[in-house]
Structure formats: C-alpha cells, structure tokens
Amino acid sequence: MRIRLIFCAFSAAAVAAVVWPFLFGGQLAWRDMLVLDSPGMTATNFGGGDLFARNAPQDGVLAIIAKLVPATWVVKALMVASAIGAAAGAWWLSNKELLPTLAAIGLAVANPFVIERLMQGQWSLVIAAWLLPLIAAAALHGVTLLVWLLMFVASLTPTGALVGLIVAVVCLRKHRLLTLALGALYTAPWAIPGVIATFRGGQEMNAQAAAEAFAPRAEEAVGTVGALLGLGGIWNADAVPESRHLGFALFGLGVFACVLVGARFVPRRLLVLAGVGLAIATLAWLWPTGMAWALEHIPGAGLVRDSQKLLLLALPGYVMALGHIPARHTVAAALALGCVILQTPDAASSLSVLRGTQAPLVDNNLVAEINERDVLFIDRHTLADIDGRLVVDPYSKVVNKVESGSLSVDGTLVDLPSPRWQAAMQAWEDNDRTALEDLGIGVVVEDEKIIAETSVTPHSVPWILTSLWLLSPAIAGLAYAGVLRNERRSNPTKI
Known part of the structure; x- marks a missing residue:
C-alpha cells in the first residue's frame, strides 16, 4: 500500500509539472496551438480548405463540441487525462519496483519530446505521445478494446493516428486485421481529403528546404545523435527549455544508458520500433536530400518531414526498459530517475507560455x-x-x-x-x-x-468524415462484441 501511494504521489507531481498551465482559464494561443472557446463550422476545420488537412479531425471535432461546451475546456481535460494515462501506462509496463517504476513514470510523462512539442504548441501530438505507453501496455496484455479506444483518442492528429496504429498492430497478438480496419477508419478525416487534394493539385513545398528546415537539430553538449537518443532534437531551437541550451541534454544520454540496462527485459518488437524511429530520424538528418526526394515522390511523406516526430515509436520501449531495470541494480535505477528529472529540470517554468490568454482573438x-x-x-x-x-x-x-x-x-x-x-x-x-x-x-x-x-453565398461544410470519426468508438465496441461472440461460439463452455 505504501509503495502504491508513492507511485500515485510521484505521478501526480509529474503530471502537475507539465499540465499546470491548462488548469487556468483563457483561450489557448501559442505557436501551433490555437484553441478557441467557439471555433467555427468551417470547411478548413473539417479538412476541406485550401491546404492539406493537417489539423483534421481535431479542429472539426472541437467545432462540433463547442456547440455544447467551450472547446478549450475539452482540450484542457484531454491534456490532464492523457498525462495521467502516460503515468498509468508506465506503471503497467514496469516491474513495480520502486525506483525503476518512478523513472518510467517520469519519462513517460515529462520526457524532452513532450516538453519540446508542448513548447511548439502541438497539443494533440503530445496527447498521442502520452497515450503510446498505455496503448503498448494494453496491447501486450491483450486488452483489445482499450487499445482501440486509445487509438481513437490518439488519432486526433494524423501522426497520432499512424503511430498509434503501428504500435497497436506490432504489440497485439490477435485481432490485427480488425485493428488495421479501425485504424484506417480513424485516418479518414484527413486521408481522404489528402488524396483528393493530391489529385487536384494542392499547395506546393520547397522539398529540399523543407527537408533541411525540419530535420532534427543538435542540442548543446550532445550534438544531433545525442539529442535524438535522449528523445530531444526538435527542429525549432526556440521550442526548447533553456536548460537544454546549457548542456542539460547530457542527462538524456544517461537516460539512454539506463535504457540499455533494462532493454533485455523489453519485447523485441518494442525494441525494433524504437530502432526504426531513431534510425529514420537520424537518416533524415544525415541525408536531407533523401528526405527531399521522398517529399517529392512519395504521397503522404509530408507527414514525416518533421522526422523527429518518429521518436514517438521509441517511447514505449524506453519506458518499459527503464521500468524493468532489475532491483539488484539500485544504482542504475537511481541514476535513471535522476537523469529523467535533470534532462529538463526547468520543464514546469518553461511551459508557463502555454497559459491561456484573455485577450480578444477575433472580432x-x-x-x-x-x-x-x-x-x-x-x-x-x-x-x-x-x-x-x-x-x-x-x-x-x-x-x-x-x-x-x-x-x-x-x-x-x-x-x-x-x-x-x-x-x-x-x-x-x-x-x-x-x-x-x-x-x-x-x-x-x-x-x-x-x-x-460579391454575390457568392455560403457553401456546405464537409462534416461527414469527422462525424463518422466521432462515431467510430461505437463501431469499435460493436466490432469487439462480434469478436467476443465468435470466440464463445468457437470455444463453447463445457457443462
């Protein structure tokens, strides 16, 4: 009982350190994050505007929800709940020993990827990052319905939809085809408009410039590879806590060393995912011309032009490795916990920029x-x-x-x-x-x-795909009920 109280208290502290700005009033406005109390039912919010549907389905969902409650309330609640989910996922993936589990919880909730992406304003991507350890844990334990529901929440953003699906399919032992089908359904609000936009000739990019601009970036004292190994290295140097400009990213290498200590207790599939995420992010940095070629010739490659996002695939493996440092390695476990905290010691103060604003944003x-x-x-x-x-x-x-x-x-x-x-x-x-x-x-x-x-009148809004997305949890529930019924028929109870 005592150790569980310690886990809960530490989890609460870790969660509070990163979500505290969302506990205040005001509309959310910082870099990529713009969440109004009452967004409009516009074509762009539903993936039908002039640009590719990068913010579907999240903006359309918020526009619909705002008819009932302020959208900012919903986002703030999601941030808190997802951070708690990260702590729960880390606990589930751990060996339940004190220090390793605390290290795993700390990494899942407040790793450099999360802090840097929050400072960039990418709130829905952070939700996906927080949910991935929980998706992996539920999948490894065969809790399929929970996996599907968590995938649904992660799919608020296109990247979250893809990484959630990948982690789920890799970690599940059963129902992979159904999981793929649901994953495809979750991508519909942005994938279908994206295909249409590609055929009609949408916005163009300078592929070489994009590959270079969005490549992972070096951080003080560790370089680019060291930053990636420590789950940092976002392209925008302004979206980084000041401590990481002072060399605290070195502690990320300490975290990685401790990950190696516990790695032998991690399923190979999670290690492969981590390796793939790290490898592609590193390759995009080493070979921007290759990324530029992909952006020009591979449909949908623009989703990963910001290749540091692929570190998401490493999160479940990192968390589980820290959480399984053997009890006899007390020094390694204590080092892991210390390095997790010290790699972004100023996280809470750095995130103060996320507090809502009371300024009027529109007329x-x-x-x-x-x-x-x-x-x-x-x-x-x-x-x-x-x-x-x-x-x-x-x-x-x-x-x-x-x-x-x-x-x-x-x-x-x-x-x-x-x-x-x-x-x-x-x-x-x-x-x-x-x-x-x-x-x-x-x-x-x-x-x-x-x-x-002019004489042009309003046109209809393409809300159908987002509405279908909102109904997909019910579809997942029906699919799971069908799975249970088939399993009962194939394995009848003997009397």
Missing part, C-alpha cells in the same frame, strides 16, 4: 458579418502576433478564410502560397470581381473591415 461582429462566406483577408497571413504571441491566425479557425499557408523557416520559404490564395490576390490587385466570384470568394477584408463583397 465577433466581423465574423457575423462574414456570415460563413469564403473570405479573402488582404493583410492577414498564416501566423499572427496576438497578445505578444506568434500564433496561427485565429480567423482561420472561425471563418472560411482563403489561406495562403506560406511558411518560412529562418528566412527560407518552405511552403509556397496556395494556388487559390495567389489567384485571389491577383484578382484583387486587378480589381477583377468576376474572378473573385469564380474563385468562390464572397467577402474581402482589410484591417478587420469588409471592403468588398
């Missing part, structure tokens, strides 16, 4: 005047400066904004402006209202004022 009167029509903003682009924060333009979440999607990293253009945005801007410069109408644009806005209107 609700303008949103009402736009009235669901497609709108061209003359002076608003992909990112905006809101309350001193560089964040995704809030209007992209509440109206049918004609989006540029243009992105520069360190002064290099990575994503080119979308064809529709370029055509719309040219039409506006030429004062060609007919061309604007042909592009489906009903409103032109500058300085948050409507300066022109």
